[in-house]
Amino acid sequence: MTSHEAARGGRRLAAPPHPNPTAPVLALPPLSCDAHCHIFGPGDVFPYPEDRAYDTPDVTKEDLRRRHDLMGVERALIVQSAAHGTDHAALLDALRGDPDRYRGVALLTASSTSAEVAGLHEAGVRGVRLQFMPHLGPSPTPDEVRAVAGLVRPHGWHMAFHIAGDTVVDLFDTLRAGGPPVVIDHMARVDLRTGLDGPQVGALRRLLDTGNVWVKLSAPDRLSAGGPPYDDAVGLAALLAAQAPERCLWGSDFPHPNVREMPDDGVLVDLIARIAPDEKTRHRILVANPAELFGFPLEGE
Template sequence: MTLGPEPTIPGPLVHPTPPSFRPPPGSCDSHCHVFGPAATFPFAPDRTFTPPDVPEAALARLHRTLGIDRAVIVQSASHGRDQAVLIDALRTGGGRYRGVALIGLDTPRSELDRLHAEGVRGIRLQFMPHLGAAPTDEEILRYADLVEPLGWHVEIHVAGTGAVDRFGVITKIPTRVVIDHLGRVDLNDGLDSPPVQALRRLLDTGTVWLKLSGTYRVTLTGAPYDDANALAASLAAHAPERVVWGTDFPHPNLYGPMPDDGILLDGIPDIVPDERNRHKLLVANPTELFDFS
């Protein structure tokens, strides 16, 4: 199927609620995206969705509202392996941003070196049917071998029982592993389901990190996401030194109510009540994981 230029997914809220919680200096939004503008950075011909334009300027505006100083921009599947939009954002950020790329097993080392020089520090592997075919376990390890010399992490985007299904291969990955969006577990199964237990066991390895992002993707109750925040809180308490937080702005492939990023930020004190561990979550942990200066 060939997609036209019109967006097939909605955009984010233009005016999020000003948050009550003020993050500490140096805080990082560890998972967000930029889209286009398509006139300058065309979307991939083989994309599975077409987002509206949400350029770096919109991301920067959100971060000013939230009081966020740094961010990790994850290359979107809508742009595919053309990293031009990501590189432009990294350069515009002037050191405030790090990047996570989408690559292929045929991506040459020279290209990886170029991306590293621009600020990329990881790759993302997708296991979501709406984003295309997932890599096999063998391919996952081959990807890890490609990026290990650069010290990059491998980011895993799974859902449902994915943390259980991929547990074995994740523990074999020689680099740091970052699991997106609380593993997108099904909260219908409770806070101690096999996938949640798998996340805890993966955190216990010492090489797996978890993004406490996408609470709005796992909630059963809706905003202010108390049930998902409770899940995030239990995992943050389990391994406070290996968790990071992100908005997932501009919330792609969401067809229900768009989350209010101010409300997402205001959930942080419920997720991590202790100020010292909040500093780890927002400042110290992303500084280490994403190699900020």
């Protein structure tokens, strides 16, 4: 199952998630958090905008819960999708329906208002995502990045950057500049053909050392040059987890919109044992770090 070009409007059509994922062997620690996942629709309740970046089948909050139950995930950060644009109705419905389980990440523009951000915060949103991916629309300008930072700073949100390839090098100064915490999605989607000692991975590792940058050890299927079992991407994730476990997060990327080949979510969970072989590091990445960054209570609080 792969994404393909939709017949209508020239938009990409995302494939549905894996229909029969395996149950993972690895038991995740209690209160583990999936730090990167999405929901879509249902379109008859939360219509997709006409100018959406791509088309997608509905993957509802109920679908997400069922998949997380299979994976052993108790908490999640739901990231607003470009398929819904800046209409956060579906996201807000999920957050308000289960405030103990979910936090959210919004899509904002420089024209977003402080009142809008305050309302999103009240509902459980704790971050904003900035897209630097041409297929998802124009990238924000430096002035727009600063404007969004000004909107979210009073609420303590993080700023998530969706970047790929050399962008981690090109935006290095912006990403290390300080201000709101920075989260780099999907290990910066570096080109692993350049090697773990190449300039892209080098920039990512230097950013991780600044103390204000976090990295999601997610989407190995998007990064891998060799496909399953994603050895090259798992090697990068393990390198980052060993370098700075206190600033790493894990995400499934469910339901994996616009991937080349649909991954098995149970297999992705089992890769965590290779990324973080010891229980202490897994607890840090899966429980403690997301609690700190997204405002979940820790055990006993």
